[in-house]
Amino acid sequence: MTTEPTAVIHDIGYRHYDGVRLGRGRATLALGVQSLRGVFGLGRTTRAKIMPLLLVAIMLMPTVVSIGVMALAKQYVMPYPGYAIFMQAVIAVFLAAQSPYLVAPDLRFRVLPLYLSRPLTVTDYVLAKLTALAIALFGLLAVPLTIQFVGELLVDLPGPPHTGDYLGALGGAVLFALLLSTVSIALASFTPRRGLGVAVVIAFFMFTAAVSTTFFAVLSVSGRDSVAPWALLLNPFFLVDSVQSALFGTAPATGEGYPSGIASCAILLAVIALAVTGVLLRYRKAAS
Amino acid sequence: MNTVVADITYRAMLGRKRIWLLILLPVALVALAALLRLINGHDEQTAVTLMKSFAIGTMLPLLGLIAGTGVIAPEIEDGTIIHLLSKPISRPVIAVTKFVVAASLVAVFAAVSTFAAAYLLTGSESGVATGFTLGALFGGIAYAAVFLLLGVLTRHAVAVGVIYALLWEGVVGGYVPGARKFSIQQWAQSLADQISSSPFFSSEVTLGFAVPAVVLVTVGAVVWTGQRLRSLSLTGDD
Numbered sequence: 292m293t294t295e296p297t298a299v300i301h302d303i304g305y306r307h308y309d310g311v312r313l314g315r316g317r318a319t320l321a322l323g324v325q326s327l328r329g330v331f332g333l334g335r336t337t338r339a340k341i342m343p344l345l346l347v348a349i350m351l352m353p354t355v356v357s358i359g360v361m362a363l364a365k366q367y368v369m370p371y372p373g374y375a376i377f378m379q380a381v382i383a384v385f386l387a388a389q390s391p392y393l394v395a396p397d398l399r400f401r402v403l404p405l406y407l408s409r410p411l412t413v414t415d416y417v418l419a420k421l422t423a424l425a426i427a428l429f430g431l432l433a434v435p436l437t438i439q440f441v442g443e444l445l446v447d448l449p450g451p452p453h454t455g456d457y458l459g460a461l462g463g464a465v466l467f468a469l470l471l472s473t474v475s476i477a478l479a480s481f482t483p484r485r486g487l488g489v490a491v492v493i494a495f496f497m498f499t500a501a502v503s504t505t506f507f508a509v510l511s512v513s514g515r516d517s518v519a520p521w522a523l524l525l526n527p528f529f530l531v532d533s534v535q536s537a538l539f540g541t542a543p544a545t546g547e548g549y550p551s552g553i554a555s556c557a558i559l560l561a562v563i564a565l566a567v568t569g570v571l572l573r574y575r576k577a578a579s
Numbered sequence: 580m581n582t583v584v585a586d587i588t589y590r591a592m593l594g595r596k597r598i599w600l601l602i603l604l605p606v607a608l609v610a611l612a613a614l615l616r617l618i619n620g621h622d623e624q625t626a627v628t629l630m631k632s633f634a635i636g637t638m639l640p641l642l643g644l645i646a647g648t649g650v651i652a653p654e655i656e657d658g659t660i661i662h663l664l665s666k667p668i669s670r671p672v673i674a675v676t677k678f679v680v681a682a683s684l685v686a687v688f689a690a691v692s693t694f695a696a697a698y699l700l701t702g703s704e705s706g707v708a709t710g711f712t713l714g715a716l717f718g719g720i721a722y723a724a725v726f727l728l729l730g731v732l733t734r735h736a737v738a739v740g741v742i743y744a745l746l747w748e749g750v751v752g753g754y755v756p757g758a759r760k761f762s763i764q765q766w767a768q769s770l771a772d773q774i775s776s777s778p779f780f781s782s783e784v785t786l787g788f789a790v791p792a793v794v795l796v797t798v799g800a801v802v803w804t805g806q807r808l809r810s811l812s813l814t815g816d817d
Contacts, residue, residue, distance in 0.1 A: 342738060349746075380750045388738040482596060486652050487645075489737040494600060494641050497745065501637040502611065509615055509625050 315410040319419050322411065326423035330389045339392075346385045347431065350378060354435040358442035365448060371436055371460035372532075372541035375467050379528045382471070383496035385431060386424075390475035391488030393420050399483035403578055413574045421570070424472035432464035459539035466531045470559060473566040474527065480573050500526050520550050524558060534559050581668055581676050588650050588680045600645050601684065604638045605692030612696035623707060626700035627779045630711045634693045635767050639715055640744035642689050643722025646681040648737050652730040658813055671805030678727055678801045685719035710775030718767025721793045724800035725763070731807045759783050766793050 325334070331347070332340030357369040375382065397403055406416055440457045478495055479488040506522035523529040523545060536543045537552025549555060592598065611633065615625050654660040663673065693715040697708035725743075729736040748762045759765045765782065766789040772782035782789075 338734075342735060380745050384738075384741055384745055387741055388735075484653060484656075486648060486656070486737040487597060487600075489741065490600060490641070490645050490648075493741045493745065494604065497637045497641060498604070498607065501633045502607075505611065505615075505629055505632055508628055509619060509622075512624065513619050513622075515618075 315412070315415060318409055318411045319415040322406070322416065323419035323423050326393055326420055327426055329392060330423060330427040342388050343385070346381060346388070349381050350385075350431055351435050351438070353377065354439045354442075357439055358446070361443060361446045361448060365446075367443070367448060367453065369439070370542065371439070371453065371456040372463060372535060372539075373544040374436060374460060375432055375463065376528055376532055376544035379496075379500070382428070382431070382467075382528075383493060383500075386428070386471055386475040387489050387493035387496065389427070390424055390472070390492055391479040391482075391485045393424060394476060394480040395483055395485040395488050398480070398577060399485075403574075407578055413578050414571065417567075417570050417574050421473055421476055421567070424476060425468040428472050429464050429468035432467060433461055436460050436464065456541060459535065459541040462539045463531060463535035463541070466534055466559065467528075470527055470531055470563055473563050473570070477566040477569045477573075480570055496527070500528075502526075503529065520548060523549065524555060527562075530555060530559055530562075580679060581672055584663065584668065584673060584676045585680050588677060591653075592646070592649055592680065592684060597645060597649050601642065601688050604641055605688050608634055608638055608692045608696045609699070612699045616699055621701060621704075623701050623704060623777055624779045626697055626707050627777055629700065630693065630697055630707070630771070631768065631780070634689075634696065634711060634715060635718065635764055635771070636749070638692075639685075639689050639718050639767065640722055640740075640748070640764065642685050643681075643719055644726050644737060644740045644744065646684040646688075647723040647726025648730040648740065650677045650681045650730075651727060652736050655731065655811070655813070656734070660811070661813065664808070664811065670808040671802070674727075674731075674801055674805035674808055678724055678804070681723040681727055682720045685723045686716050689719040690716040705777045706775040707777050707780070710771040710773070710777075713774055714767035714769075714771030717770055717793050718763055721763045721766070721797050724797040724804075728800040728804045728807070731804050731811065756783070760788065763793070763796070765789070 328334050331343045353369055353374070360366055360368045369377070397406070403416075407413065436457065440452075444452055474495070475492050478492050482488050482491060503522050503524070503526035506525065507519055510516075510519035510522055524533060529545065529549075532544050533549035533552065533555040535541055536549065537555060543549055592601075608629075612626075612629060615622075615629060619625050651660070654663065664670070690712050694708055694712040697711050701707045703709075726736065726740050729740050733739055744764075747758065748764045751758045752762050752765070765784045769782035769784045769786055769789040770793075772780060773786050
C-alpha cells in the first residue's frame with residue numbers, strides 16, 4: 292500500500308527579488324516624495340485635489356493683482372516681505388486642511404508597524420513627513436513671490452528692482468515653512484481622526500492670532516508700549532516676521548516695531564525644537 | 580427628538596478627546612478675561628474687544644465646528660451610522676436629535692464662558708455681559724445647525740467649515756462690507772448690540788435682518804440635514 296501525500300505545496304511560480312536593495316535613505320525619500328505629492332492631491336482622488344488647488348489659486352491672486360498694478364500704474368503696491376502675513380488666514384487653512392492628511396490615516400489604520408518593518412526608522416518617518424509639509428509650504432510661498440519678482444523685472448518699474456526685499460521674503464519663507472509645518476504636524480499627530488486634527492490645527496492658529504491681537508490692543512490702549520510688542524510674538528506668523536526683519540533687514544509687516552531680534556530667534560528655535568521633540572515622542576509611543 | 584439617540588450622542592461627544600477642545604477654549608476665554616482684569620482692572624472697552632474678537636470671533640465658530648460636525652461626521656466616516664439609520668426612527672427625527680445635542684453643547688460651553696468672562700471684566704455695567712451671552716447663545720445654535728448640515732453633505736466638513744468661518748467671515752468680511760450681511764458672527768453681534776448700551780460697540784447688521792436670518796438658517800439647515808439623511812450614501816473616500 293502506497294502512502295499518498297495528504298498535503299502538497301505547489302510551486303506556483305513566485306520568484307525572489309534579486310535586484311539591488313536601495314535601503315533606508317531611498318525609503319525615506321520615497322515616503323517624503325509620496326507625502327509631498329499627496330499634500331497637493333496628486334495621486335489621490337479628484338475630490339482630494341479640490342481643496343489644495345483652490346488654496347493655491349487663492350495664494351496666487353494677490354500676485355496677479357500686484358503684477359497688474361505694476362504694469363498699469365507703475366507702482367510697487369505689495370511688498371514681498373509682507374506677503375505671508377497678508378495671506379496668513381489662507382496659509383492657516385492650508386496647514387489645517389493638509390497636515391492631518393499626512394499623519395492621521397497612518398495612525399488611524401495602524402499601518403505604522405508596516406512602515407517600520409522596512410529599513411525605515413521612526414525618526415526617518417517623522418523626518419519624511421515634516422520635510423514634505425515644509426517643502427509644500429515653502430513652495431506655496433516662494434512660487435507666488437518668484438512670479439511677482441519676475442513680473443516686476445519684466446514690467447521694469449522706475450528705480451532699482453526690490454531684489455533685497457525679494458530675497459529677504461524667500462529667507463522668511465524658509466522660516467515660515469520650518470516653524471509652521473513642525474507645529475502643525477505636532478498638533479495633528481495627536482489624534483488619529485482627520486476631522487478633529489483639522490479642528491485642532493485651525494483652533495491653534497485662530498487662538499494665537501486672537502490672543503495676540505487682543506493683548507496688543509489692550510496693552511497699547513493702556514499705555515504699556517514697551518510690553519505691547521511682546522504680545523505680537525504670541526502669533527506664530529508675527530514671530531517669524533520679527534525673526535525675518537531681524538535676520539534679513541526687511542520692514543516689519545505690522546508697522547509696529549518688534550522686541551529685540553535675538554529674543555525672537557531664541558523663541559523661534561525653542562518652539563521648533565519643542566514641536567519636533569513632541570512629534571518624535573508621539574511616534575515612539577505609537578510605534579511601540 | 581429621540582432620547583436614546585441623544586444619550587448615545589452625548590456620551591460619544593463627552594467621553595472622547597473632543598471634550599478637551601470643548602473645555603479648553605471656554606477656559607482660555609475666562610483665563611484671558613481674568614488676566615486682562617489683573618492688568619487693566621474694570622474696563623468696558625477691553626471687554627468689548629475681547630468679546631468681539633475672541634468670544635464671538637474665534638471661540639464661537641470653533642465650538643460650533645467641533646460640536647456640529649462632531650455629533651455626526653465621525654459616525655459617517657466610520658460607517659457606524661448605518662446601525663443608526665437602519666433603526667425604525669425617521670431620519671428627520673435623527674437630524675433634529677443630533678442638532679439638539681450639538682446646539683445644547685455649544686450653548687452651554689459658549690454662553691456660560693462668555694457670560695463669566697464679560698462679567699469678570701465689566702460686572703453688569705451697560706448690559707455687555709447679558710448682550711454678548713445672548714449673542715453667543717443664538718449664534719452658537721445657528722453655527723451648530725450649519726456645521727451639522729456640512730457634516731452630512733461632505734467628508735471634508737471641518738475643512739469647509741474652517742474656510743467659511745475664517746476666510747469668508749474673517750477675511751472677506753473684513754474687506755467687503757456686503758459679505759458681513761451673510762455672516763453668523765455679525766448676526767450674533769447685532770443681537771448682542773440690541774441689549775448692550777456700550778458706546779464702544781456697534782453692530783453693522785440691523786436686528787430686523789439678523790433675527791429672521793438666524794431662524795431661517797437654523798431651521799433650513801436642520802430640515803435639509805433630515806432630507807439629506809434620507810438618501811445618504813456611504814461611499815469610500817481617499
